[in-house]
Amino acid sequence: MNYHPRPAGEGLRTRVFQIIFESDTLPAKAFDIALIAAILASVLVIMLESVAPFREDHATLFYWIEWGFTVGFTIELAVRLYCLERPWMYLKSFYGIIDLMAILPTWLALLLPGAQSLVVVRLLRTLRIFRVLRMMEFVGEGRLLLGALQRSGHQIFLFLFTVFLLVTIFASIIYLIEPAEAGFTSIPTSIYWAIVTLTTVGYGDIVPVTPLGQAISVMVMLIGYSIIAVPTGVFSAEVIRSIRADRYSDEACPGCGHDRHEKRARYCLRCGTWLDEDTPDPNLEEQARDDEEGPQGKEK
Structure with a gap:
């Protein structure tokens, strides 16, 4: 939902609005940078808390630091709503939903233990860095890539469907050839092997032991190398077409x-x-x- 925030009135609310929602002045830039630093620090605390040795030694410290960040972000959201003309519209916007989700997990943890692990959603708030660093033109580039992906969706879907057919066929053949002792106990398990082999990942947890099965593995791997370039080429062609359409005119x-x-x-x-x-x-x-x-x- 597109929402353009406006200050609620003159005076203090306008000054607070300029600091929080704009980035043209030094105080506004300092606020945004401090906010992003606080967001990254809070996410780092959650990550460290998930490590067992750190959690055992510093559980109480992590608890109070997390509540400190939560209270701070709650106050920051309240101040945002205070200086806006239509605060409920902001809560329905993209950034408003992200700001709300950033503080809800810790408050919900009072009722649902373990909900605080969802605090990592705060990392999405760092999207404000696009506005702070004047990088909004990259959003346009992202839309160009997304549009190219959408236009090439049918070709990519057809390609993936063909790959799925090949995987199923090779999985069925390898299931008939290889013994169960080699790990090929079912067709779904064989499909897992075929996908791992076709994508040239090669985990090695399931490998054919018969000469015919190994020959089929070689064939599948070669096919995998040859088809990897297909979706890349389709997508690249759409990107080039989008760039030309965005840059060049069709008028003669x-x-x-x-x-x-x-x-x-x-x-x-x-x-x-x-x-x-x-x-x-x-x-x-x-x-x-x-x-x-x-x-x-x-x-x-």
């Missing part, structure tokens, strides 16, 4: 018909014709004025 030149111009281009790359047919060529207008003035106008 009225003079020579050339149709590959950058969207910012004003004149044809080949013949130099003015491309925007809705507006006159400013150079022609200037030349016409010079012709009307004549030699005497130029001398003046």
Whole structure:
């Protein structure tokens, strides 16, 4: 949901809003950087608490540090809502939901022990760094990649379906050839082996022992190497097509018909014709004025 926060009123709320929601001033940047540092520190505490030796030696310390972060983030969210014109709309927005989820696990742990492990969702709050460091243009690049992935979805699905058929066929064959003592006790287990072999991961926990089974393994591995490039090529082609569509215009030149111009281009790359047919060529207008003035106008 797209939501553009606005301050609730003049005075203190506006000043607080400028510090919390904007990043143009030094106090605002300092607040955002301090907030991101606190988020990373809180996630680090949760990670260290999951390690048994640290948890046994510093359980009480971790407990109070986590509650300190939770209370701090709760106050920060309350201040955000205080300075907004429509606080409930903010809670329904993407960042509002993330901010709420960042504090709920610890409070829920009072009723549901173990819920505090979900605090790692706070890491999503570091997405604010895109705004702090003026990196919002990368969001546009991410949308370009996502759009290319969506447009190539049918081809990738067809490819994955074909791979699934190959995996099932090879798994059924290897199940008939190999003895159960080698680990091929069922077709689903054989499918696991076929996927591991086709992707060239090769865990080695299940391996064929017969010469025919080993020959099939070699075939599956070679097929795996050959098909890995298929989805990569499809996706790369869509990315290139998206970049061209984003950068180049499909409109043909009225003079020579050339149709590959950058969207910012004003004149044809080949013949130099003015491309925007809705507006006159400013150079022609200037030349016409010079012709009307004549030699005497130029001398003046």
